[in-house]
Amino acid sequence: MQTWFAHLSDPHLTTLEQVKPLKILGKRLLGYISWRRKRRFEHRPEVLASLQQHLQQQPSDVQLLVTGDLTHIGLPDEFTQAAHWLRQLGEPDAIAVIPGNHDACVALPWRQGLGQWQDYLKSDTPQQDTFPSLRVRSGIAFIGVSSACPKPPLMATGTVGTEQLAKLAGLLKETRAQGLFRVVYIHHPPKTGVVKWRKRLTDAPQLSAMLQREGAELVLHGHGHRAQQYSLPGATGDIPVIATPSASAMGLHGADIAQYNRYGIESTAEGWNLTAITNSYDKQDAVFRTGAARQWQLKRQ
Template sequence: MANPAPRPLTESPAGAAYFTFAHLSDPHLSTPAPLPPRDWCSKRALGYLSWYRKRRFEHRAEVLAALQRDLAQTRPDHLVITGDLTHIGQPEEFAQARRWLEALGPPERVSLVPGNHDSTVAAPWGETYAQWESYLATDGETDGAARFPSLRIRHGVALIGLSTAVPSPPLLAIGRLGTEQLARLAEVLTETGNQGLFRVIYLHHAPVPGQDNWRKRLVDAPALAAVVARCGAELLLHGHNHRTREFQLETGGRPVPVFGAASASAVGAHGEPGGYCLYRIWQEHGDWQLALERRRYDHNSDSFMVAEQHRLC
């Protein structure tokens, strides 16, 4: 007898109320403007040459168009995006990305944190991240400067965004949280844990110590792991590597699942093709349940297809 077809993730377990969100990362959707003379002496010059020689052939508009068609069909309740919308963090790229975000959905349905490419060099807030402010901000935050961690609560799920995006020297792609953000994270995790919420932490760089080489690492990953071990979390999501990844963060108690996403726009000529993940969260007999569905770009059909489904808890 043939195995039954997998049930779509958007189907609810019998009688259960559930929340489904999509996690995507590293769309690198922008086209950089020609560099002004002053930028040829900055890290942006290396990034521009990388885009011109290679990256523009890998990160493709047609893959993003297929992604948007697929999201229109899977209809998640919310989108979580873990950074690197741009290539070299130009103000013009931020404007392009803002238009793309608006096409995906209103800020109430799309949560964003930045990546290292978005902070290639130090740049004025008003020319760059201010254009994404409503997608970065905590619910109800209107004072003109997004602060991290951000917190958005949807259907019993606490979406906790961290910024690891800091300018770094040429040839480095490191991330850093800093002591202040980590201290605030401990407070947010404790408060949301006391409320019985399902806590999802999302950030750009990989959060597991030793997961990446020194050039691309999250510098204070051990400190983040210590906060999570002390205060608890149910799920960690990241991007940065352009590869689907699955790890567990050991906490001394129940391990916390950690998932990395492929680039959402990759055609797959130089690595893993574009992909994203759907997560479904619900309660069963008072316990939180989690299932995922990975979707991957198929060049032949120019569409995203189911690559994997499984239930985690």
């Protein structure tokens, strides 16, 4: 019997129509200009409305993962808009969120920023630090890693940090011992060379090395607004890494059109069968359509 969950990323769902550009400075102003000139045409609310409708038509999933960049420039009002969108999408127990670099454009007090999404960020059990987070559903360990932190203007890099890496290693070891299918989800790609230098994960080599030591069954990310698939070596076998484009993208100027993925996990005598189904936006009919399935046989001890 397969257990299903879904993953979307980079919805950029907020609007900046009410923002007064003369009252914002620095990196936020650059982001506002980008939104005014380009992003408001690429990331569309009608695409997200179609996405929500398609999600609601699918068989019940144990978890929906949202890997960051819900906002454009990380204003408090944008966090409020995103919180409202998340409540429309579903209950916090069924939706797990991590922030992206746009959500950490500049430092914000917790209550004005990520604190508005607190119920969607938290682990199953209370813990002092929000990340890495851990939710266990139907034999699957969902481990959320935050790479979001303020960076200088024109930089869209991310950093996990030594403390979070150490805790992630412990979670991977613990959930492996429990025989769980381990899904690591993060905003930035865990491998160098996948995105431009100014958009990279600064400690990707350290994260990749840790994953090679401890292993995982699947790594999911967004950030690049591209559909990508590659693998990383892991202690228990190669780890599939899958990136999804923006969930709201119209696909202008040659970019990837909006997608989200659903994953099915089935336990076998040798490990697990993994199924991935891509759902893409059809601009002509303004609906999401389900594509073909891809499958992996993950042999694990």
